[in-house]
Amino acid sequence: MSKKISLGVAAAIALIAMAVTFSLTMVVSMNMFNTTVSSVKNKERQYNKLSEIDRFVRANEYFTINNDTLNDTIAAGYVLGISDKYARYYTAKAYSEKLAMDSGKLTGIGVSVVNDPSSGYARIVRLFENSPADDAELQVGGFITAINGVSTRQLTETSAINSALLGEEGTTTTITYLTPDRQEQTLDLVHSNYKTPTVSYQVLNEKVGYLRVYSFSSTTGSEFKSAVDALMDSNVQTMVFDLRDNTGENLNAALVAADYCLPSGLIASQQGKDGTVTDLRMSDETALSVPAVCLVNGSTAGSAELFANALRKMGDALLVGTTTTGNGVVMSDPQSFSDGSAAVITVGILQDNEGETWNDFGLTPDVDATLTSDELNSYYDFTTDTDPQIAKAVAAAQMLAGLA
Known part of the structure; x- marks a missing residue:
């Protein structure tokens, strides 16, 4: 008798489990179905609206319509409309030029x-x-x-x-x-091939190494290391890294350069849309043996901000200049489309070694070096000897090294 009862209970439990599983499956399926239907309806509304505008324009427009220009403008408008201020659309011509430039x-x-x-x-x-x-x-x-x-x-x-x-x-x-x-x-x-170095350097005031990083590209890592080594061989006692107007295109290059200056530890991480955090690079034990200053301005952006922020937080560097752009995002690789055009979008937020971000608000310098209106007008006339922002950066570097 007890065996029959046990079998009956087991059967009942199995039926209940099946019913619960079925119910859960139905709920999940309905949610997926509703989401899909909602997505389809949204897309249908988009296409219907474009179709309505297209019918109206083609029936009444006096001027000739260039369909290539129209399609590119629609695509660019889509990228503009996703509220990602860093996203960019490349026409087929622009993307072809980019690839050709990258390949030389x-x-x-x-x-x-x-x-x-x-x-x-x-x-x-x-x-x-x-x-x-x-x-x-x-x-x-x-x-x-x-x-x-x-x-x-x-x-x-x-x-x-x-x-x-x-x-x-x-x-x-x-x-x-x-x-x-x-x-x-x-x-x-x-036209002929020539080198476009991203780094230049010199010794100022006999003991200050000055290194300007114009941009971060695929060659910057090796150029940066060679420049730092050359300056250190010149027995400089402090360093100024000039990152003004560096828009920070290549994230990996900035991480490599920062790694060469910083002690061991996490340099930066990436936070994804789902909240997942991924470490981007751990620094090894090789580090800069002299104090450093980073010179920045309102056009210092992206991975250039990452470099400056990492040196301040992990290497005790001072930031001199003006508040930076506030571009702390990770961009996708270009996604090419069937007509040869392409787009890049934001895929994550950059975080420093403390899990903080500078996105949208930038880095505030430790030493302000705002230019006057007259100095701004002369910005491109300055040399390393006459540039007032470089002078402030050098003074700050000398103070860190005890040379002032």
Whole structure:
């Protein structure tokens, strides 16, 4: 009798378990179904709205519609509309240029330029050795007023100017060049490969190592190590790392550079959308043996901020300058699409070794070095000897080293 009761109870328990499992499965399935239906309905609304606008425009628009331009603008608008201020859409042409530049198939003429606010032209702020521009004896402080007959006043974005200066090796770009003393020349520059170093360095005041990191790229890690070693071999007693205007494109390069300066420990981590935290890099025991200062400004961003923040928190470095951009995110690799275009989006938030982030509010310097309006107007005329922000950074570095 007891056996029959036990079998009955077991059967009942099994039925109850099956019923509970079925109910749970139905609940989960219904939630998934409702989510899918909601997603489908949202997409349907998007497509219907675009379809309505398209029908109206094509039936009534007077001007000719360029479908390629329209599609690119729609795609760019989508990326703009996701409220990710760091996301970027590349047209097929822009993405092709990016890949060609990364592989060395496309090169510029050997200059870095900015839009000069007073003249509206492209002002040369950096010249690369052994480049077409160097061979043609262009100078820092000169202006490029036209590229292949198009005035640079029409190219309001620096990226548009750089794009116009690109060409394959052996091809020619014609520029109109205005020397610093305002002599105009027309030059035909033949594109050739040249090195674009991301780091420069020198010794200031005999004992201060000055190292400027213009950008973080795939070559910066090795360049940075070589520069630090050279300065240390010169027996400098303190270091200034100039990160002004460094927008921090390559995260890994900044981590490698920071690792070379810092004692062992976690440098930074990434927080994902689901809250998961992933360590990005642990520093080894190799560390900078002299005190350091990081010089930053409002255009110091991304991995350049990571570098400065890590040196302050883990290496007791001082930050001199002005509050940084506040870009503390991790970007995806470019996702290419069927038409050759591509997009990058934010996939995580950067955190320092204490789990804190500087995203949206930036890094506040320990020593303020705000430029006056007159100094801002002369920003690109300064040298390492006359730059007031470098002077403050050097003074802070000397104080740390007991040289003041």
